[in-house]
Amino acid sequence: MNAAVELLSPRLRLRRLRQEDAAAISYYRSLPEVACLQSWTSFTPADAARLVAEQNRIAPNTPGTWIQLALTTLEDGAIIGDCGIHFLKNDEHQVELGISLTPAYQGRGLAAEALAHVLWYAFDVLDKHRAWAKTDARNHRSANLLRRLGFRQEAHLVDNVWFKDAWGSEFVFALLQREWRANITSAKFVHEQPE
Numbered sequence: 001m002n003a004a005v006e007l008l009s010p011r012l013r014l015r016r017l018r019q020e021d022a023a024a025i026s027y028y029r030s031l032p033e034v035a036c037l038q039s040w041t042s043f044t045p046a047d048a049a050r051l052v053a054e055q056n057r058i059a060p061n062t063p064g065t066w067i068q069l070a071l072t073t074l075e076d077g078a079i080i081g082d083c084g085i086h087f088l089k090n091d092e093h094q095v096e097l098g099i100s101l102t103p104a105y106q107g108r109g110l111a112a113e114a115l116a117h118v119l120w121y122a123f124d125v126l127d128k129h130r131a132w133a134k135t136d137a138r139n140h141r142s143a144n145l146l147r148r149l150g151f152r153q154e155a156h157l158v159d160n161v162w163f164k165d166a167w168g169s170e171f172v173f174a175l176l177q178r179e180w181r182a183n184i185t186s187a188k189f190v191h192e193q194p195e
Contacts, residue, residue, distance in 0.1 A: 016069065060085075
C-alpha cells in the first residue's frame with residue numbers, strides 16, 4: 001500500500017518511512033527540545049516501529065489520514081526529521097502540515113527547504129486549494145518559518161487546548177495555492193522534480 005512519494009531538494013530527499021528508520025525517528029522525537037511542543041512526551045523505538053507500520057498501510061491523498069515523509073540528507077542519507085501531510089477527512093481540497101527536525105540540523109534553512117517541496121507536492125501534484133498548519137504560540141521558530149514561506153497567520157487561539165497539564169495557545173497559519181504560486185520566496189526553494 002505504501003505508494004511511493006519522493007521529493008528531492010538541493011540538500012534533502014523526502015520519502016516515505018521505512019522500517020529501518022525507526023531507531024532514528026525514536027531518537028530525535030524523544031529529545032526534550034523536540035517533544036516539549038509536540039503531542040508526545042517520549043517516543044520509544046516501539047512507538048516508531050508502530051508509526052512506520054501504520055504508514056505502510058496508507059496511500060497518499062487518502063481522506064482522514066496523515067502521511068509522514070522522512071527528511072534525509074542527500075549528502076549521507078541521515079534521517080534528520082519528518083514532515084507530516086494530513087489529508088482532511090471532510091475537505092479533499094485542503095491539507096494540514098507538520099514538521100519535526102532534530103535540533104542539530106535546525107537553523108540551516110532545511111525545514112523551509114523541506115516544507116517548500118511539500119507545498120509543491122500539495123499544490124502542483126495534488127492540486128490542493130489550501131494548506132494550513134497549527135503551531136504552539138510559544139514556538140516562535142515555527143511561526144517565523146511559516147511566515148517566511150508565505151503563510152498568513154489566520155488566528156491566535158488563546159488557551160484553547162489542554163496540553164501537558166496546562167492550557168496552551170496556538171497560532172493557525174494558512175496558504176492558498178494561488179498565493180503560493182505568486183510567492184517567490186517559496187518558489188526559490190523548488191527546482192525541477194524528477195520524473
